[in-house]
Structures are given as C-alpha cells and as structure tokens.
Amino acid sequence: MASPTSGSIFLNFDRGTLLLRCSEGEFPESVLAHLKGVEWDPRVRNYRAPAWRYRDLVLALHTRGIPFKDNARQFAPTEFSLQKPITPRSFQQEALEAWLPEKHGVISLPTGAGKTILALLLIAKTQRPTLIHVPTLDLMRQWQEVLESHLGMTVGLIGGGQHEVRDITVTTYDSALIHVSQLGNRFGMLVFDECHHLPGEQYQFSALGSLAPFRLGLTATPERGDGRESVLWELVGPLCYEAHIDELQGNTLAPYRIETIPVKLSAKEQVEYQRFRECYTGFLRRERIPLNKPNGWQIFLWKCNQSAEGREAFQAYLTQKRLAQAATGKIDWVWTLLRRHVGDRILIFTQDNDMAYHLGRRFFLPVLTHHTKLPERQALLNAFRNGSYPVLVTSKVLNEGVDVPEANVGLIVSGSGSVREHVQRLGRLLRGRPGKQAVLYELVSQNTGEQSINKRRRQHRAYERSGALPGA
Amino acid sequence: MLTKDLVRYRVHKQRIHPQFVDPNSPELLAFAASLLALFAGASGQTRTSLQGQVNDVIAVFPDNVTIARGLEKLLFDRTEFDEDASGDHLAFRKKVFTASGPKLAGELPEHPEAYRREIAAALGATPEALEAQLYQDLPAHHPVLSFKPLSPAGLLHRYNCAQVQGLLIRCAKLDLEFPESEPARLRQLLKSLRFHQLLARIFRTAEGTTLVQVDGPLSLFVQTQKYGFNLANFFPALLHQPDWTLRAEVQVRKSETHQLELDNSCGIRSHYRPFLAYVPEALQLLQQGVAAKLPEWTLQSVTDFLALEGEQYCFPDFLLKHQSGAQVPLELFHGWHTGPLKARLTQLENCPEPPLLLGIARTLLKDVELKGLLEASDYFQSYGFLFRDTPSVERLRPVLECWLGLQTSEELPLFRL
Numbered sequence: 064m065a066s067p068t069s070g071s072i073f074l075n076f077d078r079g080t081l082l083l084r085c086s087e088g089e090f091p092e093s094v095l096a097h098l099k100g101v102e103w104d105p106r107v108r109n110y111r112a113p114a115w116r117y118r119d120l121v122l123a124l125h126t127r128g129i130p131f132k133d134n135a136r137q138f139a140p141t142e143f144s145l146q147k148p149i150t151p152r153s154f155q156q157e158a159l160e161a162w163l164p165e166k167h168g169v170i171s172l173p174t175g176a177g178k179t180i181l182a183l184l185l186i187a188k189t190q191r192p193t194l195i196h197v198p199t200l201d202l203m204r205q206w207q208e209v210l211e212s213h214l215g216m217t218v219g220l221i222g223g224g225q226h227e228v229r230d231i232t233v234t235t236y237d238s239a240l241i242h243v244s245q246l247g248n249r250f251g252m253l254v255f256d257e258c259h260h261l262p263g264e265q266y267q268f269s270a271l272g273s274l275a276p277f278r279l280g281l282t283a284t285p286e287r288g289d290g291r292e293s294v295l296w297e298l299v300g301p302l303c304y305e306a307h308i309d310e311l312q313g314n315t316l317a318p319y320r321i322e323t324i325p326v327k328l329s330a331k332e333q334v335e336y337q338r339f340r341e342c343y344t345g346f347l348r349r350e351r352i353p354l355n356k357p358n359g360w361q362i363f364l365w366k367c368n369q370s371a372e373g374r375e376a377f378q379a380y381l382t383q384k385r386l387a388q389a390a391t392g393k394i395d396w397v398w399t400l401l402r403r404h405v406g407d408r409i410l411i412f413t414q415d416n417d418m419a420y421h422l423g424r425r426f427f428l429p430v431l432t433h434h435t436k437l438p439e440r441q442a443l444l445n446a447f448r449n450g451s452y453p454v455l456v457t458s459k460v461l462n463e464g465v466d467v468p469e470a471n472v473g474l475i476v477s478g479s480g481s482v483r484e485h486v487q488r489l490g491r492l493l494r495g496r497p498g499k500q501a502v503l504y505e506l507v508s509q510n511t512g513e514q515s516i517n518k519r520r521r522q523h524r525a526y527e528r529s530g531a532l533p534g535a
Numbered sequence: 536m537l538t539k540d541l542v543r544y545r546v547h548k549q550r551i552h553p554q555f556v557d558p559n560s561p562e563l564l565a566f567a568a569s570l571l572a573l574f575a576g577a578s579g580q581t582r583t584s585l586q587g588q589v590n591d592v593i594a595v596f597p598d599n600v601t602i603a604r605g606l607e608k609l610l611f612d613r614t615e616f617d618e619d620a621s622g623d624h625l626a627f628r629k630k631v632f633t634a635s636g637p638k639l640a641g642e643l644p645e646h647p648e649a650y651r652r653e654i655a656a657a658l659g660a661t662p663e664a665l666e667a668q669l670y671q672d673l674p675a676h677h678p679v680l681s682f683k684p685l686s687p688a689g690l691l692h693r694y695n696c697a698q699v700q701g702l703l704i705r706c707a708k709l710d711l712e713f714p715e716s717e718p719a720r721l722r723q724l725l726k727s728l729r730f731h732q733l734l735a736r737i738f739r740t741a742e743g744t745t746l747v748q749v750d751g752p753l754s755l756f757v758q759t760q761k762y763g764f765n766l767a768n769f770f771p772a773l774l775h776q777p778d779w780t781l782r783a784e785v786q787v788r789k790s791e792t793h794q795l796e797l798d799n800s801c802g803i804r805s806h807y808r809p810f811l812a813y814v815p816e817a818l819q820l821l822q823q824g825v826a827a828k829l830p831e832w833t834l835q836s837v838t839d840f841l842a843l844e845g846e847q848y849c850f851p852d853f854l855l856k857h858q859s860g861a862q863v864p865l866e867l868f869h870g871w872h873t874g875p876l877k878a879r880l881t882q883l884e885n886c887p888e889p890p891l892l893l894g895i896a897r898t899l900l901k902d903v904e905l906k907g908l909l910e911a912s913d914y915f916q917s918y919g920f921l922f923r924d925t926p927s928v929e930r931l932r933p934v935l936e937c938w939l940g941l942q943t944s945e946e947l948p949l950f951r952l
Contacts, residue, residue, distance in 0.1 A: 075881065105736065358788075364540065368599060368600055368601050369599075374600065398643075398647045401639065401643060402643045402645075405639070405640065405641065405642065405643060406640060420670050420673065423669065423670060424666040424667075424669050424670065425647070425666070426635075426647060426650075426651075427631050427632070427634075427635040427651070427654050427665065427666075427669065428632075428635065428639075429628070429632050430670070434673055434674060438625075439625055439628075442629075446632070446636070450640070451632075451633070451636050452632050452635075452636045452639075453636060453639050453640045454639050
C-alpha cells in the first residue's frame with residue numbers, strides 16, 4: 064500500500080460503506096474521476112462508496128499511484144492448511160482453475176458434486192479470513208463440521224443463538240444481514256452457498272455492505288424466476304464454471320430415473336374439485352383477473368377481500384388446491400411405493416406442512432419441518448443416515464443443501480411449479496455411492512391444476528430424459 | 536407489526552394514503568373489545584382453539600376483513616405461547632419411530648391398517664390414539680401462557696400506528712419537520728434516532744423550524760429497505776412531538792415510488808412511553824456535587840445539539856459553564872453504548888478542536904476492541920474519564936481543568952485505563 068502523505072486519501076469503514084477523506088479536506092477532481100461508485104454524501108460532508116466497491120477502489124488508487132491510508136480493512140492474510148491433502152476430481156480442478164485467476168465468481172455444480180470441498184480448497188488457496196453464508200441452520204452445522212475436520216481449527220458460528228467470530232466463520236443469510244454493518248470489514252473472502260438466494264430484496268445487503276475483495280458463489284441452480292441473476296453476477300462475480308446433473312451422472316453422481324405417476328381423484332373428490340374449481344375460476348373470469356400477469360396474484364387477493372363472494376372464491380381456491388395436493392389416491396400410492404422400496408432410504412416431499420404431518424400420523428413416520436427443533440432435527444437426520452428410520456417426510460426444509468447421501472428414493476407427493484425446487488429435490492438423491500441407483504417419483508393428480516404445475520417445473524435439462532405425464 | 540398484505544393504503548397521483556380506522560368508532564371499539572376479551576381469557580387454551588374463536592368473531596365482522604385480520608395479528612403479537620409445554624413428546628416420538636423403523640425396513644403388509652395396528656399394539660395403544668398424540672406438540676397445540684392487555688381504543692391506535700410502520704418498512708428516505716419543539720422533546724427524538732441506528736442530517740431554518748433528514752448510509756447508493764425496520768420502529772417516538780410533519784418516499788410496488796405525507800393531525804397515539812425531561816436521581820446528585828465542590832462551574836441539561844465532523848451532530852447530556860464564560864458539553868456513554876462510542880471516538884480523532892468531554896461507563900471496557908480503542912485514543916486520554924455507576928465530581932474535575940488548559944493530560948492519571 065502506498066504510504067499516506069499530505070493530500071492523501073483515508074479509507075474508513077462505516078456501517079456497510081466506505082468513507083473517503085482527503086487529508087487536505089477537498090478531494091481533487093482528477094482523483095475522483097478514477098474512482099467508480101464514489102459519491103458525495105452531504106449528510107456527513109465526506110465522499111462515500113458502498114463497501115463492496117473496496118476492491119475496485121483500492122485497485123484504482125494503486126494503479127494510479129495515488130497515496131492512501133487504509134483504515135477500513137480489518138483483516139490480514141491468514142494461513143489455513145489442510146490436515147490431509149485433498150485431490151480434486153477433474154471437474155473440481157476445472158472449477159478451481161476457472162475461479163482462481165480473478166478470485167471472484169459463481170460456480171454452478173449439481174447437488175452432491177462436492178461444492179463444500181471445492182470451497183475448502185479455494186479458502187485454503189486464498190488464505191484470507193472467510194465468512195461463509197448458508198440459508199439454514201442445518202447447513203451451518205454441516206459446513207462447520209466439514210471445515211473443522213479438514214482444517215483442524217475451530218470455526219466460528221453466527222446464527223441460531225451463536226455469535227462467535229473467528230478467522231473462518233459460518234453464518235446464516237439472516238444473521239449476516241443483521242451483522243454486516245459491524246463485520247463487513249473483518250473478512251477478506253466471502254462464500255455464498257446456495258447463492259441464488261443472494262439477490263433477494265434483503266439478502267443482497269450482506270454482499271453490498273462487505274468490503275471482502277474475494278467472493279465465491281456456489282449453487283446448483285443459478286437461474287432465478289425473477290431474472291435477478293444480474294445482481295448475483297455484479298456482487299459476487301460472473302458465472303465462471305458450470306456442470307450439469309446429466310454430465311456428472313453415473314460418475315460423480317448416482318444414475319437416476321424419474322417416474323411420474325398419474326393419480327386419479329376419487330369420484331367424490333372429483334365432483335368436489337370441479338365445484339370449487341369452478342367457483343374460483345368463475346370469480347377470476349367475472350372480475351377479469353389476469354392471473355398470468357406479474358401482479359395477477361396480488362389483484363386476486365385484493366379482490367377477494369372486497370366482498371363476501373371474493374372470500375368464498377378464496378376459500379374455494381384453497382379447497383380445490385388441497386383436494387388435488389392431498390388426494391386420497393396419493394396416500395394409497397405412498398403406501399404402495401413404501402412397499403416397493405423396502406430396504407431403501409426414502410425421502411417424501413410435500414408442498415406444505417399439513418400434508419407432511421398427515422402422512423407422518425398416517426404411517427407413523429418422522430417428519431422434518433421448520434417446526435422441528437434443532438436437537439430433534441439432528442437426531443432424525445442421524446437416524447435416517449444410519450438406517451434406523453428408513454423413511455423421512457419433509458415439506459421444504461430438505462429442499463436444499465442438507466447432506467443425506469444415503470437417500471436413494473424420493474417421492475414428490477406435492478410441490479410447486481418451481482424448477483429450482485424440483486432440481487434441488489432431485490439433488491438430494493444423487494450423491495454418489497457405489498452401486499447406487501436413484502429414483503424420483505412424482506405423484507400428480509389427474510385432470511387437475513397439478514398437471515400444468517408438473518409441466519412447468521420439468522423445464523430443466525435434468526428432466527429431458529424422463530417421460531412426460533400421460534395426458535399432460 | 537403488520538405484514539404487507541395487512542397494510543391498507545390507497546394510491547392517488549403518486550401520493551400514498553394509509554387507510555386509518557376511526558379510533559372513536561363505536562362499532563370498531565365494540566369489535567376490538569370482543570377480540571380483546573377472547574385473548575384476555577385465553578390463558579391455557581391452545582393456539583388452534585383461540586384461532587377458532589377469533590375466526591368466529593371475524594366471520595361476522597361487517598367491515599373489510601383486512602382490518603379484522605390486522606387487529607388479530609397485533610393481538611397474536613402480544614400473546615406468548617408455551618413452546619416448551621411439549622414435555623415428553625420427543626421421547627414418545629422416538630419410541631414410535633423405533634417401533635416403525637424396523638417394520639418399514641422389512642416386509643410390509645398390503646394394507647396399511649395391519650401395519651398401524653401392529654405398531655400401536657407394540658406400544659399398548661390404538662392406532663387412532665397414537666396418531667392423535669404423535670405430533671401433539673406442534674405450534675397449533677401450544678397453550679397460551681400470557682397476553683399483554685391493552686384497551687380497545689389503544690388497540691385501534693396501535694393499528695393505525697402499524698399502518699404507517701408497514702409503509703415505512705418500505706421507505707428509503709424520511710424527512711421530518713418540526714416548526715416548534717421543546718428542546719427536551721427534540722433531544723429525546725434525536726436520541727431515539729441514534730438508538731435505532733439511523734443517520735440524520737439536521738438543519739435549522741431562520742424561522743426556527745428544525746428539519747431532519749433520516750436514512751441509512753447505504754441509501755445513498757441503493758433504494759435500501761434494510762433501514763426500513765429501524766425507521767418503522769422509530770415512528771412511535773416521533774408521535775410524542777407536539778408539532779411535526781413527515782414526508783417519506785415509499786416503494787410498495789417494484790420500481791414505483793410514492794410520497795407519504797403525514798403530520799400530527801393524524802391523531803395517532805404513541806404506544807412508546809414518553810420519558811422527556813426525566814433526570815435520573817444519580818445525575819441529580821452529580822448536579823448537586825458540582826454545585827458543592829466546583830463552585831466556579833454550573834451543570835445544566837443540554838438544550839441544543841452539537842455539530843460534529845463525520846456524523847454531523849450529537850446531543851450531549853450536559854453543558855458545563857465556567858464563570859469565565861467558557862462552556863463545554865459532556866456526553867455520557869453507558870454500558871449499552873458500545874457502537875455509538877466507537878463511532879464517536881473515530882469522529883473525535885478527526886476534529887481539529889475538542890468539541891466535548893466524554894464520560895464512559897467502566898462496563899464498556901469489557902469489550903476488548905473498545906478498550907484498545909480507548910487506550911489508543913489521544914482524545915480520550917485528554918478529555919475523557921471513566922465512571923462506575925454515575926460520573927463523580929472527582930473524576931470530572933481534572934478533565935475540566937485540562938479543558939481550561941490548567942494541566943496537561945500526562946499529569947492526569949485518572950484517565951489511564
């Protein structure tokens with residue numbers, strides 16, 4: 064760093080931003096012209112930049128030989144060494160080589176392809192205090208275990224009642240958001256696991272408010288329905304490496320097949336379904352509500368609150384949805400598939416908690432939802448892994464990240480139209496094991512709205528080989 | 536606080552108008568009273584049971600159901616449920632799964648009923664009883680532990696306040712105007728801003744109106760909602776001002792900004808406790824001590840804010856006036872002021888002239904980083920002192936002498952950590 068002299072610049076970190084002071088008060092225009100993202104803040108009579116601009120700012124100052132004193136950065140290179148050498152797989156090596164030159168960017172790999180190990184290798188190479196962001200408490204613990212076992216050091220945790228900041232710290236996105244204004248200058252590297260969450264309305268501030276120059280995004284599904292991937296590319300770096308499920312299948316990932324099972328509603332369910340569906344769609348028609356438009360759903364909810372007829376339509380909407388998602392035929396199919404896969408490790412996915420607990424009560428199965436407290440959650444996952452409980456029902460908490468390599472059969476009893484959710488659910492089953500063959504069943508109620516939902520979520524190359532739903 | 540779907544507003548010509556309820560409406564007061572009666576008598580009832588009764592009351596509510604759901608949400612926010620009432624459920628579930636696990640790993644009968652009967656028999660129960668008990672500890676079954684009561688009118692005011700808060704969460708910029716305000720009230724307001732970690736720019740017009748622009752540091756670059764919660768939580772403090780105007784830029788829909796304008800005529804009552812010009816007894820003792828032991832000085836509450844470099848303002852606690860005419864503000868930092876003190880030290884290091892004295896509670900030294908900052912701070916070494924519970928005259932005297940240039944900081948061991 065250039066040593067400060069008269070007229071030099073002082074960089075300070077201020078609650079997620081950088082304050083730039085000039086020792087002589089006024090900032091020369093010639094210097095400002097080179098500093099992207101810096102603006103005059105009349106509130107504090109200083110120049111200010113969002114913290115994530117730190118890397119560009121420092122590089123610009125260095126390159127032009129402009130002297131500055133860096134009071135912002137509160138970290139230094141730190142040595143991390145692996146307890147045992149790790150030999151990366153060929154695609155991991157390619158990903159390493161793609162990320163290392165710029166030390167920022169997003170790597171997209173399917174679930175089970177070893178993203179945590181890849182991050183570990185990159186942390187060891189980068190040698191900077193690192194903050195790892197994860198979406199759930201389960202993942203936070205999982206990362207902590209892997210990092211501690213490979214690096215032989217204590218890893219800090221922020222989230223779930225823990226607040227211990229160390230050179231390597233794992234945090235949830237929620238907790239990072241709370242603390243970024245204080246911790247944004249303590250880490251030189253940020254890792255964003257399941258980084259498709261980052262462009263969310265709030266979460267992006269974890270990246271905006273930190274000055275860490277080195278950034279790694281990891282995901283199996285960088286695509287977002289709202290097109291905000293651009294925020295990800297800007298704050299973390301561009302997509303620098305990508306491998307797909309079908310490319311790694313049979314080698315790193317277990318071979319798999321997807322089977323869609325059409326389920327008939329009972330005669331009584333069919334009659335009820337039609338009645339409530341017509342009530343709901345009739346209301347949409349009468350009120351001319353364009354559900355296919357971006358704000359269609361908001362208009363529907365708003366109109367529903369305006370009249371008794373609207374409230375009735377909303378109840379009808381919920382009922383027809385429940386009838387399709389929780390058809391009795393599906394319950395029968397669950398039993399059939401449990402019988403078919405005796406000896407396998409089965410994950411059952413549902414769209415909502417009600418259905419998950421209904422199945423749990425019906426077949427005396429362990430259910431894992433956001434209501435499950437951490438100790439029980441860990442006990443259930445351990446029992447599933449060691450085979451004591453061969454079946455686990457879940458709504459959404461296992462959609463992402465949690466490592467259950469033993470699972471080889473998945474049953475989607477109900478789900479949304481989200482491609483990402485579906486790919487993530489499939490990903491739960493694909494972690495490679497010798498001789499493992501994974502199968503994912505989708506139960507879809509015939510002649511209901513579920514058919515089009517099923518069609519929507521299959522728009523991914525991982526599904527291209529599997530057959531379309533008859534009648535869809 | 537209300538969720539977005541429960542906030543009621545109208546948009547007209549770029550202006551956004553929260554839809555307040557009339558807190559004097561007999562119908563609404565009666566409805567609020569009936570809801571409150573349910574919650575007040577709900578102790579021991581499960582969430583499902585309480586929810587069922589609330590639904591029955593709401594079903595006959597003649598007005599917009601969003602109002603009813605909003606009031607319900609505010610009442611549930613004041614209700615504490617016993618989440619630990621589950622007791623032995625974990626052990627019970629473990630027993631059930633230990634029985635069902637091996638069965639699921641072996642041959643299963645064609646019909647699930649046979650399997651269910653077998654598991655239940657092994658545990659000495661019927662399948663139906665087992666089914667009913669298995670997830671009995673879910674939140675729906677949690678009993679009500681306590682409810683923080685309030686009056687029907689208080690609930691309606693709380694609802695109106697929550698309507699504004701629901702909009703301010705989505706606000707990136709807030710301008711406040713106080714044509715006239717008692718210094719003590721304004722002081723509390725500015726303290727509240729600091730408490731909520733908001734950044735403000737303050738002006739005084741020639742006519743004596745105070746203008747306050749509030750937002751967060753990042754709002755210079757992005758339309759951030761990160762400070763929205765802080766702004767929303769700050770709003771009830773504003774309601775204690777007698778005369779105010781609020782202008783906010785609110786973004787309730789993507790890429791559309793609307794203007795929210797409100798003033799004290801909205802009539803919303805604050806649910807925050809006013810603490811105005813309250814002077815704790817210990818600080819009264821300091822005043823008496825100064826009068827007795829430092830007769831050349833007088834100590835009084837500060838009635839104005841102090842412009843600083845950096846954050847631009849602060850509101851010291853006291854002003855000390857010397858008989859020579861010299862005067863110096865004193866700002867106190869208590870055990871919960873770690874963040875503000877760190878920020879203040881940074882600002883003061885850059886000040887060409889010392890603008891104020893610092894009194895710092897010893898408990899703050901537990902923070903290792905802060906202790907290091909104080910040790911390294913020339914400013915603190917010269918113009919600061921530590922206190923245990925309350926500042927004492929003995930600690931204050933040498934700092935004042937230093938201020939008057941009678942001694943140098945090196946000769947003042949009291950400042951050393």
